[in-house]
Amino acid sequence: MTGRRVERLRRRAKYLLADLDGGETWIAHLGMSGRFTVYPPGSNAGAMLGEFVHDAGLDPAAAPGLDRHDHVLIEADDGGRVVFNDHRRFGYMDLVATDALDASRFFRDLGPEPLAPPLSADALIDALAGKAAPVKAALLDQRVVAGLGNIYVCEALHRAGIHPRRAAGSLSKDRVARLAAEIVATLQEAVEAGGSTLRDFAGASGEFGYFQHRFKAYGREGEACARPGCRGRVARIVQSGRSTFYCVRCQR
DNA sequence: CTCAGCCTGGAT
DNA sequence: ATCCAGGCTGAG
Numbered sequence: 001m002t003g004r005r006v007e008r009l010r011r012r013a014k015y016l017l018a019d020l021d022g023g024e025t026w027i028a029h030l031g032m033s034g035r036f037t038v039y040p041p042g043s044n045a046g047a048m049l050g051e052f053v054h055d056a057g058l059d060p061a062a063a064p065g066l067d068r069h070d071h072v073l074i075e076a077d078d079g080g081r082v083v084f085n086d087h088r089r090f091g092y093m094d095l096v097a098t099d100a101l102d103a104s105r106f107f108r109d110l111g112p113e114p115l116a117p118p119l120s121a122d123a124l125i126d127a128l129a130g131k132a133a134p135v136k137a138a139l140l141d142q143r144v145v146a147g148l149g150n151i152y153v154c155e156a157l158h159r160a161g162i163h164p165r166r167a168a169g170s171l172s173k174d175r176v177a178r179l180a181a182e183i184v185a186t187l188q189e190a191v192e193a194g195g196s197t198l199r200d201f202a203g204a205s206g207e208f209g210y211f212q213h214r215f216k217a218y219g220r221e222g223e224a225c226a227r228p229g230c231r232g233r234v235a236r237i238v239q240s241g242r243s244t245f246y247c248v249r250c251q252r
Numbered sequence: 253c254t255c256a257g258c259c260t261g262g263a264t
Numbered sequence: 265a266t267c268c269a270g271g272c273t274g275a276g
């Protein structure tokens with residue numbers, strides 16, 4: 001990528017994209033714990049990282065300003081730096097011809113974006129029709145809707161009053177329409193709150209998200225349901241190997 | 253479709 | 265020591 005110019009930054013599903021001159025796109029996925037941090041030109045941290053960049057023989061653990069899980073450093077010609085840190089190393093990157101992105105293994109099978117434009121009732125009805133899988137598993141499937149993760153699926157199902165084990169194709173159109181609306185509302189509110197910081201999420205300037213304080217179901221095992229008037233409790237079950245949190249009373 | 257596995261670290 | 269974690273993929 002040396003010498004290339006970033007012409008545009010964008011996102012598709014959970015992938016971050018940087019279109020470069022020369023017709024290629026740098027694609028990055030944060031996995032579970034990946035994190036980009038931007039150090040503006042002249043910041044001290046950036047200067048220390050620069051010493052490391054120019055002295056590749058250093059032991060990373062001994063490099064000043066470098067964390068042991070910093071894996072990728074990008075230096076811009078204005079002195080700004082971007083660091084990719086990922087302690088679990090589930091994140092990954094690739095360089096793909098921009099006009100081949102849609103056909104790439106990353107994008108090929110992705111479903112519609114949930115926010116741009118807002119997921120419609122009809123689109124979700126179509127996507128879930130005939131599916132025997134639990135609705136929780138269906139929503140985590142990126143082929144159905146692109147970009148939903150475990151937290152936001154739990155939250156959207158709670159808000160829609162839908163039991164996570166319900167077969168996706170067995171829900172009435174009205175209930176799926178409600179679900180589509182709650183998915184959109186949940187994501188919009190989460191974005192507005194800067195995302196959810198559980199342990200290591202942070203924005204590119206190091207800022208935390210605050211949506212975790214508004215979780216109604218996720219991580220609330222044993223607590224009283226947050227829905228006004230509901231006397232149920234939040235239970236935790238495992239579906240597709242992942243934790244699901246739901247209210248045993250108001251989610252049906 | 254479900255699940256183990258990919259990694260490391262934090263909480264219990 | 266054991267379980268858990270925001271995701272994805274290949275294998276069964």
